[in-house]
Amino acid sequence: MAEALSDEVQAGPSRESAMEGDSVGWGIVGYGWVARDYMAPGIRAAGHRLVAVADPGEASRSAAEAEGARAHADIAGLIAEPEVEAVYVATPNHLHRAAVEALAASGKAILCEKPMAASLRDAEAMAASVTRAGIFYGTAFDQRHHPAHRAMRDCIREGRLGTVTAVRIVYACWLDRGWASFQGQDNWRIDPQQAGGGALIDLAPHGLDLCDFLLDESIEDIASLTQARAQDYAVDDGALLIGRTGSGVLANLHVAYNCPDVLPRRRLEVVGTTGMLTAVDTMGQTPGGRLTFTDGTSGGSENIAFDVEASPFLEQVRAFGSALRRPEERAAYSAERDLHTMRLLARAYGEALAPAA
Numbered sequence: 001m002a003e004a005l006s007d008e009v010q011a012g013p014s015r016e017s018a019m020e021g022d023s024v025g026w027g028i029v030g031y032g033w034v035a036r037d038y039m040a041p042g043i044r045a046a047g048h049r050l051v052a053v054a055d056p057g058e059a060s061r062s063a064a065e066a067e068g069a070r071a072h073a074d075i076a077g078l079i080a081e082p083e084v085e086a087v088y089v090a091t092p093n094h095l096h097r098a099a100v101e102a103l104a105a106s107g108k109a110i111l112c113e114k115p116m117a118a119s120l121r122d123a124e125a126m127a128a129s130v131t132r133a134g135i136f137y138g139t140a141f142d143q144r145h146h147p148a149h150r151a152m153r154d155c156i157r158e159g160r161l162g163t164v165t166a167v168r169i170v171y172a173c174w175l176d177r178g179w180a181s182f183q184g185q186d187n188w189r190i191d192p193q194q195a196g197g198g199a200l201i202d203l204a205p206h207g208l209d210l211c212d213f214l215l216d217e218s219i220e221d222i223a224s225l226t227q228a229r230a231q232d233y234a235v236d237d238g239a240l241l242i243g244r245t246g247s248g249v250l251a252n253l254h255v256a257y258n259c260p261d262v263l264p265r266r267r268l269e270v271v272g273t274t275g276m277l278t279a280v281d282t283m284g285q286t287p288g289g290r291l292t293f294t295d296g297t298s299g300g301s302e303n304i305a306f307d308v309e310a311s312p313f314l315e316q317v318r319a320f321g322s323a324l325r326r327p328e329e330r331a332a333y334s335a336e337r338d339l340h341t342m343r344l345l346a347r348a349y350g351e352a353l354a355p356a357a
Ligand SMILES: NC(=O)c1ccc[n+]([C@@H]2O[C@H](COP(=O)([O-])OP(=O)(O)OC[C@H]3O[C@@H](n4cnc5c(N)ncnc54)[C@H](O)[C@@H]3O)[C@@H](O)[C@H]2O)c1
Pocket: 029, 030, 031, 032, 033, 034, 035, 054, 055, 056, 057, 060, 089, 090, 091, 092, 093, 095, 113, 114, 115, 140, 142, 181, 182, 185, 186, 188, 202, 284, 285
């Protein structure tokens, strides 16, 4: 991590200061690629504190300690940390359930990575556990927080597209058998038991949730075709999904692990009767990209401005921290809505999501 640690983190904040103000004390369960490269920098940039991590991997724990966090091999050690108010869960998918259940019982707030779980059964158990415990839970749909996607939602709400008719998404990348974010890290994404599926379960949740975010309504009907075409592993390396919202907006998503990263592969379009929004290279973990509005009468296009510096992870940390302090903002999060997204994924796989071991 390149960024310098704040003085407060290096000194180790007191219990009292940890609970005060807008600076949230975070824990992370699973300090791998996304936690290290995107969430931890987001926590720092938001002025929050990464207090502790839990990870059985020695390299991951060393990396966290180098960032000034305390590192535990087991989640119990992290739960015992009073300064940890909110916990980001970023383990392989099949381990989300155990972490969320333990954290819910401890009373800590939880931001759990997508997909919610590797199986619908696990996701249902997780939703039940956070409801039972009455804790603040959110699934980490960072794409809701990309400034370009927020600007798109504003345009749609202002009526610039007229009657919205369709959402079209391409979200693809290259993930071969040998892919690893860090040397020696397992490629759990190609193991059906650990991941719950392939490109579909990994990448489609973002698009399905974005439809909900942009349109203020869920996809209700869904169908899909998957392929295992270019890679040599057991899970799907590509999928096409078609969906329809309750009011009749159509959505299509092409997700893939078999698309070279240098090809155009991240595109989000929302089409309406009076115009169209096109976002290019906004889907993903990084800030920036381009957003244009095309007028449905003249055909002319204009760029729509948004904050190109703020990453979706930074904005996600800010939003979750703000809702932690202000319970009235928690309506933006819903385990029930996220469970609906899991049900769509299960239906897209033909009810065949692998049960967790
Ligand atoms: N929102 C996004 O853009 C995005 C991007 C990447 C990954 N993700 C999600 O984040 C999660 C992690 O993905 P990743 O790519 O960072 O994986 P990764 O393999 O790089 O990291 C996973 C980490 O979890 C640790 N771990 C394994 N078992 C554990 C346990 N029992 N308790 C605690 N830690 C444990 C591993 O040692 C490793 O450090 C997945 O659910 C993935 O779908 C989301």
